Amino acid sequence: QTQTGRRSGGYQPALWDFDSIQSLHNQYKEEVHRTRAQGLIDQVKMLLVEEMDHVGRLELIDELHMLGISCHFEKEIIQILNSIYLNYETDQRDLYSTSLGFRLLRQYGFSVSQEVFDCFKNDEGSGFMPSLAQDIKGLLQLYEASFLLTHGENTLELAREFAIKFLQKKLDDDDDDDYLVSSIWHALEFPSHWRVQMPNARSCIDACKRRPDMNPIVVELAKLDINIVQAQFQDELKETSRWWESTCLVQKLPFVRDRIVECYLWTTGVIQRREHGYERIMLTKINALVTTIDDVFDIYGTVEELHQFTNAIQSWDDIESMKQLPSYMQLCYLALYNFVNEMGYATLVEKGFNSIPYLRKTWVDLVEAYLIEAKWYYSGHKPTLEEYMNNAWISIGGVPILSHIFFRLTDSIEKEGVESMHKYHDIIRASCTILRLADDMGTSLDEVERGDVPKSIQCYMNKKNASEEEAREHVRSVMAEAWKTMNGEMMRAAADDDSPLIFSKYFVEAVANLARMAQFIYQDGSDGFGMQHSKVNKLLRGLLFDRYA
Numbered sequence: 001q002t003q004t005g006r007r008s009g010g011y012q013p014a015l016w017d018f019d020s021i022q023s024l025h026n027q028y029k030e031e032v033h034r035t036r037a038q039g040l041i042d043q044v045k046m047l048l049v050e051e052m053d054h055v056g057r058l059e060l061i062d063e064l065h066m067l068g069i070s071c072h073f074e075k076e077i078i079q080i081l082n083s084i085y086l087n088y089e090t091d092q093r094d095l096y097s098t099s100l101g102f103r104l105l106r107q108y109g110f111s112v113s114q115e116v117f118d119c120f121k122n123d124e125g126s127g128f129m130p131s132l133a134q135d136i137k138g139l140l141q142l143y144e145a146s147f148l149l150t151h152g153e154n155t156l157e158l159a160r161e162f163a164i165k166f167l168q169k170k171l172d173d174d175d176d177d178d179y180l181v182s183s184i185w186h187a188l189e190f191p192s193h194w195r196v197q198m199p200n201a202r203s204c205i206d207a208c209k210r211r212p213d214m215n216p217i218v219v220e221l222a223k224l225d226i227n228i229v230q231a232q233f234q235d236e237l238k239e240t241s242r243w244w245e246s247t248c249l250v251q252k253l254p255f256v257r258d259r260i261v262e263c264y265l266w267t268t269g270v271i272q273r274r275e276h277g278y279e280r281i282m283l284t285k286i287n288a289l290v291t292t293i294d295d296v297f298d299i300y301g302t303v304e305e306l307h308q309f310t311n312a313i314q315s316w317d318d319i320e321s322m323k324q325l326p327s328y329m330q331l332c333y334l335a336l337y338n339f340v341n342e343m344g345y346a347t348l349v350e351k352g353f354n355s356i357p358y359l360r361k362t363w364v365d366l367v368e369a370y371l372i373e374a375k376w377y378y379s380g381h382k383p384t385l386e387e388y389m390n391n392a393w394i395s396i397g398g399v400p401i402l403s404h405i406f407f408r409l410t411d412s413i414e415k416e417g418v419e420s421m422h423k424y425h426d427i428i429r430a431s432c433t434i435l436r437l438a439d440d441m442g443t444s445l446d447e448v449e450r451g452d453v454p455k456s457i458q459c460y461m462n463k464k465n466a467s468e469e470e471a472r473e474h475v476r477s478v479m480a481e482a483w484k485t486m487n488g489e490m491m492r493a494a495a496d497d498d499s500p501l502i503f504s505k506y507f508v509e510a511v512a513n514l515a516r517m518a519q520f521i522y523q524d525g526s527d528g529f530g531m532q533h534s535k536v537n538k539l540l541r542g543l544l545f546d547r548y549a
């Protein structure tokens, strides 16, 4: 017989308290630093424009993206890639520049065909020319390019397998840790297409400083810029921490994970544009509300109480719904109710559109998915992986997150976009699927141990009588399939034909980044959120607290 509610998640208290966050002071808010940064930006713009070497320009674009400063050069980058796209010479024989160009073009929404790689295949067309095995730099870029694949792009599947084989061999044979070898290590662990920008920027600056051919102006701009962004992030973090404190949820619901700083960290990878500070603050609040309500369902509520809470959210009429709830649930309900109304009000004022019914639907779908999991847990039901995933892509919380972001990052709200978002368009489900699976890879061992519904890893092990590693391998393959869907939908969304875009560029970026950020937080299969895993925690401090000297 399983326990009835009132469990503990075994989570440690917050690492940073309210006062330490509010007392953060940062000199990089001074105008003098922005002026200096602008000077460096102008110099790098000259570099981009004057760089006549085709490959050099591509490499610089890639570096700017990895260093988290490509946002300053959006116009110049699009112009360069557009001219490459329009005058594409398909008979290029160089694997390195063809692969790098292919990846950057696709990443910026140009639909370049996988056939650009046909000239590197063997005569039968069944694989790549064996002679390419020596071109390690080219193979590394071919590997990176292969992660832009969509369903059915067999050449890119072959490319990934071919490249991994020889890159792995290079690591086995060669133990010096020069820049190329360490780049291979990083790429095999995390392809650049799956990496978020800002949370990785600091370690990229460290790596670039070690490179002999790195342009010093670019490095100096990256170092100054990350300090300036940190000052902005700290102001946003302070505001979210004031809101979190005002809800008193930690005080009144001591079993809930007190992770407002980690909730904010999530947003710096999902919403990366500097000017979208309001959206990062909003997303932090959503993460905190999802965390709270998730813990109510996963750890604390009895089945009876969880039914009551679900009914209250389904009916969503504030006075009646609240009355029969226990007081701790009244707080959750009203905190959520007030937040959704606040967001709905902002959208009504700014865009003349009433988003509340749609936002509400996503929260109802979420708690209904939570209730299904709770019932499974209390009844001891062991779902198949498919049965679990049909519910768990919603129970991870990505749907309300993306709905709120949709209304904020869509300039003029059209019915088609609203319907697509809320019937749950394939790109939404793909992003939530990756978010869910990454989360299970990082949290499910602890969750199942303290008492929770079997997650994807456990469902696979139960059904296939498989080992944990085999289950993880299967989950990774399902995530890779979801990325093919995501890539396909991103290409359709960016399609340069004149069909009206269903989703804005910024929203599609945030959808993909939600998946990327989940893979970042749970990297190497551990919990960078609830259990404050040391590596993610170190990256968090580097991004939010420690000045880049």
Ligand SMILES: CC1(C)[C@@H]2CC[C@@]1(C)[C@@H](OP(=O)([O-])OP(=O)([O-])[O-])C2
Pocket: 287, 290, 291, 294, 298, 395, 396, 397, 439, 440, 443, 447, 529, 530
């Ligand atoms: C932001 C989040 C992804 C969302 C709220 C906190 C999370 C880190 C995760 O928490 P978790 O308990 O792992 O969710 P679940 O496994 O119980 O669905 C669900």
Ligand SMILES: [Mg+2]
Pocket: 294, 295, 298, 447
């Ligand atoms: Mg949970």
Ligand SMILES: [Mg+2]
Pocket: 294, 297, 298, 395
């Ligand atoms: Mg849960």
Ligand SMILES: [Mg+2]
Pocket: 297, 298, 373, 374, 452, 453
């Ligand atoms: Mg659960």
Ligand SMILES: [Mg+2]
Pocket: 368
């Ligand atoms: Mg129902």
Ligand SMILES: [Mg+2]
Pocket: 439, 440, 443, 444, 447
């Ligand atoms: Mg989890």
